[in-house]
Amino acid sequence: MNFETIYKTYWQKVFRLCMGYANDTDAAKDLAQETFIKVWKQLPKFRNESSIGTWIFRIASNTCLRQIQKDKKMPKSELPLEIKDEILETNIEKDIQFLYHCISELQEVERIIISLELEDMNQKEIAEIVGLSEGNVRVKIHRIKEKLTQKFKKNGN
């Protein structure tokens, strides 16, 4: 698979994962870019030990987790100020912003797990990416979804 095809296929997905982790468009763009630089560098060494998707999401997750090396501040759990005023335009935007907000209140590893789940990865793949057992992942996803659903209900959705 050539790099540009991979790039076109996965950019959106990787960006959404980073967005789930960082809750900040600029930070997410940077993280996604960094991920693809690594993908580009490591692609010649990729030997199909896992599916290409699993491999790319591994790089993306690790890039997110390593981010504190560059910036000591952890991703903020509040909505960025400038977005707060703009987002109320449509319901769709309001929902997605609120979803990011709720995810950003989770622990870092949970953020990655739920983002992967929402990106339609199956639990076996998520377990491979994060390095936890499948059972553990299943329990975590269940708990996280419950938390998120409750928050959405409280918010009146």
Place this chain on the structure above:
Amino acid sequence: METNIDLKKIWNTQKIETPNVEILYTKANKLKSRSLLKLLVVNISLLLTIIFIGFIWYYYQPELITTKIGILLTILAMLIFLLPFNKQFSLLTKNKTEPNSKECLQQLIKLKEIQVYQQTTMLSVYFILLSLGIGLYMFEYVSKMTITWGIITYAITIFWFAINWFYLRPKAITKQNAKLNTLLVEFEKLNNQMID
């Protein structure tokens, strides 16, 4: 729970334009050449110093063994500084397949611990070797001076070493380790989320 909120549907409403791939190529090449440049600058400048010291040996033909040992110790000190610095780069590029997040965090923690060790121990070894080397090297020339001048010269040199050892060295170590230790704490925290 009566109603099930479709989180996936909401999640997928996030759309963003995919940036041009050329931008990525430019950035990647820039990063690559920058880290290569850093590696080259440090290595070349230390190499030049070693060549310069070697030249002194060749040109002035020191007679005493202490001078020669002094020169060797100084060069050794610089090599000791250079080795872990270069190794650090191979550690960063060695990774064959991308590890999963759990392994990645554990590797990062290990890497940081190695760096803490290197910065504490290696920096001290570097200072000791360099001081010993210069001290021995000077002996041949100082021995040709009068006793008073000899004592003054050594006193000043030892004073300078003392400042390095008791003031600059601990300060450098604390500063570097503080940064590494905060990172270590953060990585440990992430790693703990993996247990449970």
